[in-house]
Amino acid sequence: MSDLSPQQALRSDQPLSTDQLNSDHFKQILNALTTQVWFKDIHENVRWVNQAVCDFMGMNFDQLVGQNMGDLLLKGDFQKVKEATQTIVETAAPILGRIALTQYHTDGKMRCLKIDRIPFLSKDNQVEGILVFCSDITELHETQSQLHRTTRLFESFQQHSPIMKWAQDENERYIMINRAYEDFLQIKAPDLIGKTPADLRSPILTSAMVGRAAETTRQILSSDKPLEFQIQMTRNGKVHTLLVTKFPMDLGNNQKAVGGLAIDITKQMDTQEQLLKVKQRYEFAVNGTTDGLWDWDIGPYCWYSERYKEILGYDTTDHFSNHIEDSTELIHVDDRPYVWEQVRRCLEEDANYDVEFRMKCKDGSFRWVRARAKAMRDETGKAIRMSGSIQDVHDRVTAQLQLAKTNELLSIRNQELDHFAHIAAHDLRSPLRTISGFGGFLQEMFEEEWDNPQAREYLKRLLGAATRMEGLIDSLLTFSRVGRNEMDFTPTDMNEVFELVSQDLKTEIDESGAVIHCQTLPTLECDARLIGLVLQNLLSNSIKYCVDKSPEIHILNLSNELEHIICVKDNGMGFSEKDAKIVFEPFKRLGSPSRNNVTGYGVGLSICKRIVERHHGRIKAESSPGEGASFFIHMP
Structure with a gap:
């Protein structure tokens, strides 16, 4: 040493x-x-x-x-x-x-x-x-970082291409694939990179295809020339015909690789004469998609695919201007400011460009389209290109607009119906009061003097019917008022609501001997008065429909991260599963001997349902005969 x-x-x-x-x-x-x-x-x-x-x-x-x-x-x-x-x-x-x-x-x-x-x-x-x-080695490191950024931009462009793309090294191991290739093989990149086709366990890649892939890869590496061919692959039970181009790649340092492009031409087999040249093949792949493609270099002109023109009613013989100003004129005048604002945000703020707007067709009509795009940027981050597609969504948007109009009309009709019910109920009260008043007068004055038992029975029935009619009218007014009044949404502590409802029902609770167990309840964004009415109706029903024993009621907080859930569970007489679907219908009372002695008009649960739905929530019931009932209130 x-x-x-x-x-x-x-x-x-x-x-x-x-x-x-x-x-x-x-x-x-x-x-x-x-x-x-x-x-x-x-x-x-x-x-x-x-x-x-x-x-x-x-x-x-x-x-x-x-x-x-x-x-x-x-x-x-x-x-x-x-x-x-x-x-x-x-x-x-x-x-x-x-x-x-x-x-x-x-x-x-x-x-x-x-x-x-x-x-x-x-x-x-x-x-x-x-x-x-x-x-x-700072300069070397910075050079490598810049190369990495440029590579990422290129890979981003590759990933959004509808054409399947991949690359393999000399040992047939995958070194690059794009999203279209992943989607077609139904295998994610981590399970592909570093492996050969023979390593993969996929029903799409048969042993014959794996052998063909290996053979063509060796042929390209030895000849250093591209190769074009067609293959058929079965995916999800359907046979797909793919046009494949494989070509040599130089990775430097005497390392070679093989790149590949694949286009699904299953629907275009009748036009194989257009696939004789590379340019024709590329144009066909672009126009074969159901979306219309466009590419704009942020200059005065923009390229449009044939499918783009077809969506607007133009055929290959029609003149279609590529000037960006002419293209702007095709956008509905009411939509232009919005569309160009989204373009600006995409170019300057790198915002997502995904907009729906109307475009003028060849015949002068307007169609709804959905446009999506990405901006390509240089090393300084400046947008230098914008590429994307348009999709014909006219039928969907038209249906949505029609549905919105129908819903608006339905809302108006419901308001008119509620108003009519309110007026009708109010107008019915006046003659009903007259009947009740004179009936009561006759009963007070002549009941002792009448020797006719049948007449007294008729008068009793008359006053009973008037009382029931008045109860029905009050229920109808309450039902109408719930759907008509304005809502006052405020943060509401449901524990406080429970205390107030308990005070209002104190007489019923004391007389029935009811025991109510209440968990700590959440705070809801709601109309406190209306939600209190829901809780009051549910508790009142639980007390009324518990016969031959003291009511025992549990109020449970079943809320989760997605929604608030409050459950009111009792030990009453319950009802069948098929009746659980109709208990919320207005003026619908379940018929059974044990229920005949319970007073009511069949509106309470209908009111509950209407209030909860006006809060954009839902209510459901679960029960079995003799085993009590559970009512679940789901709130956002």
Whole structure:
């Protein structure tokens, strides 16, 4: 080892002796190197540095020698240095090729260093110092980073292409695939990269196809020429015909690869004469998609595919201007400001461009289209190109607009119906009061004088019918009012609502001996008065429909991350599963002997349903006869 030069030391995997460092000739050579050379003891004290270190640190030799590395390095960097020193002391082996980022250069900028550490041994073969070679590779690192950014831009363009693309190395291992290739094979990139077609377990890739792929790859590598052919592949039970182009790629450093493009031409087999030339094949692939494609270089002209023109009613013989101003004229005048604002945001703010608007067709009519695009940018981030597609969504948007009009009309009709119900109920009260009034007058004045029991029974029935009619009218008014009144949405503590409802129902609770168990309830964004009415109706029903025993009611908080859920569960008579679907219908009462003695008009649950739905929620019921009922309120 005594004749080992510094250049050899950089490539050595053996320790050095202190006799070599003490050699003036050795130090002279090290001092002439542009590579930084440090010598330190195992306690991180600097014992010697060459001129390159002095220049890098902006300090002279005397200022550096004797310093501890902990005083020269950032805390995080020093910790890594200590760990490397400890490893060398324990193993007496060099650590070569470490890459580190540091900021202690005189200009204050981050520098990228390649560091080799070689141990120095004492005469008794103990590590007593470490020789450190630091090479500044910052420019190389920045060049590699820029290359990486450019590669990412290219890969982004590749990923959005509808054409399947891939590349394999000389051993047929995948080194690049795009999203279209992933989607067709139904295998994700992590399961493809680094593997050969023979390694894959896919029903799409048969053994015959794998053999064909290997054969064509070898042929291209040996001939250094592209190859074009068609294959048929079965995917999801359907046979697809693919037009495949494979071509040689030079990766540098005498490394070769094979790239591939595949276009699904299953629907275009009747036009194979158009696939004789590369340009025709490319144009056919572009126009074969159901979307119309466009490509704009942020200049006065824009390229449009044939499918783009076809969506607007133009055929191949029609003139279609490629000037961007003429294209703007095709956009409906009401939509232009919005469309161009979204274009500006895409170019300047890198916002997502996905808009729907109307475009003028050849016959003068307008069709709804959906446009999506991405902006390509240069190394400074400036948008230099915008490419995208339009999709015909006229039928969908037209149907949505018609549905919105229908819903609006339905809302108006419902409001008119509610208004009519309110007026009708109000107008019915006046003659009903007259009937009740005169009926009551007759009962008070003549009941004792009438000897006819049948007449007294008729009068009793008359007054009972009037009372029931008045109850029905009140229920109808309440039902109408719930759908007509304005909502006052405020944060509402449901625990406070429960306390108020309990006070309102105190008489019923006391008389029935009901026991109510209530969990801690959530705070809802709701109309407190209306939601209180829902809780009151549910509790009142639970008390009314519990016969021959004391009601026991549980109010549960079943909320989750997606929605609030409040459940009211009782031990009442319950009902069948088929009745659970009709209990919320207005004026619908379930018929059973045990229910006949319970007063009510069949509107309470209908009101609950209407209130909850006006809060954009839903309510459902679960029950079995004799086992009680559970009502679930789902709120956003």
